[in-house]
Amino acid sequence: MEAIVLAGGVGKRLLPLTQWRPKPYLPLAGKPLYMYAVEQIAMVRGLLDRAVMVAPPGHPTPPGPVPGWLAVVEQRGEGVEAGLSTALERLSGGEEIVVSFVGYLARPNTLVRHVLDYYSVTRYKLVLALAPVTRGGESFGFVDVDPSTGRVLGFSGDREEWMAGRGRVFAGVLAGDTEALEVLAGEGFVEGINSLARRGLVGSVVWPGEWLEIGYPCDLLEAPGLVIGAGAAVISSGARVARTSVIQGGVVVEEDAEVGEGAVILGPVYIGRGAVVGRNSVVGPGVVMEEDAVVGDLVSIEGAVLLERAEALGPARLRSVIVGDDGAIPPLSVAGGRGGCSVVAPKARLGPRATLEPGETYS
Structure with a gap:
C-alpha cells in the first residue's frame, strides 16, 4: 500500500x-x-x-x-x-x-x-x-x-x-x-x-x-467545532492566564499566550502561541487566534478567525470576521450580521471606527 x-x-x-x-x-x-x-x-x-x-x-x-x-x-x-x-x-x-x-x-x-x-x-x-x-x-x-x-x-x-x-x-x-x-x-x-x-x-x-x-474564507468560521471540539479546556503551563479571567468549554491556550484580567473565554476557542486577549474582553464561541494574534481590551468577538499577528483592538464588537496575517481592525469598529462574513486582507489596516459589512473584503 x-x-x-x-x-x-x-x-x-x-x-x-x-x-x-x-x-x-x-x-x-x-x-x-x-x-x-x-x-x-x-x-x-x-x-x-x-x-x-x-x-x-x-x-x-x-x-x-x-x-x-x-x-x-x-x-x-x-x-x-x-x-x-x-x-x-x-x-x-x-x-x-x-x-x-x-x-x-x-x-x-x-x-x-x-x-x-x-x-x-x-x-x-x-x-x-x-x-x-x-x-x-x-x-x-x-x-x-x-x-x-x-x-x-x-x-x-x-x-x-x-x-x-x-x-x-x-x-x-x-x-x-x-x-x-x-x-x-x-x-x-x-x-x-x-x-x-x-x-x-x-x-x-x-x-x-x-x-x-x-x-472559501468564510468556511474557516465553521472549523473550530471540528478541530477543537467541546471538551475540557487545555491550557499550556507556559501560558499567562489572569486569575480573574473565566475560561469555559473547549478552549485551547498555547505556550506564551496571555489572557488578561476579567477576560471571558467561551469555547470552542483556540488561542495560539504568543497570542494576547486583553482585559475585560469576551471571546467566543468559534474564535481562532493564530500565533501572535491580538484581541485588545474591551472587545466582544465571536465566530472569528485572526491569522498570524492580526489585531482586533478595542473597544469593539465583532462577529463573523476573518483578519488576514498582519491585518488590523481599529478601536470602535463593528462587524457582523447576516449575509456572510467580513474579510480583512493580509496587511490591511483599517481606518478608525470601521463598520465591516457582511460579504465584503477590505484591503
Missing part, C-alpha cells in the same frame, strides 16, 4: 488570505492545513510501504513538521492531474494507493481507514469517500450514485450543478489501483472518474462522521 497527500493547490478561492502563501500552508488552530490530511494518512501508517506529499509549485518546503516516513516532492504543473502525475513518478508503482486531498476536515480521524476498509472488500478499481452537503460554499465535486449499490454513475466539478443537486460530494479521500490513478492523471481528474464510472469501475462509501471543506 502506498499513499499520496495532494497539497499542490494554491487556493485561489481563498484569496486574499492566500495572497502570499498557498492554501496547504494556511494555519488553522496552530498547524498548517496540510497536516490535517497527513494525520488522516498517519492513522494507517502501519499499512504503508511508501508515502509522498506533493507540495505547491514554487513552495517545496512546508512551513511545519513533516513526519520522517513522508517524502515531499514539488508539484510540476497545475491541477489535480499534475499532482497525481508528480506523485506517481515518485512512488514505486504499488498495486494499491490511497490519496488524501488537502482542504477537508473530518472528525474522527478515521476517514482514510473508512475508505480503505470498504475498498478492501469490493472489486472496484476506484473508491471515493462521499459526504452529505450540509455546509460550506465549495466542494471537491458532486457525485451521482446508485443508492442501492453505491456505484458511482457520474462526477461533476461544476459548482452550479453541485449547488443545484445538494446531494453527496467527494469528501477528499480516494483509494484505487495504479492503473486507475494513471487514468485520472492522464485523462483529467473529472474526465477520468467519469471514464471509469461508465465502465462500472468506481464505487463510493459515505462518511458517517463530521466533515467540512475549506474552500
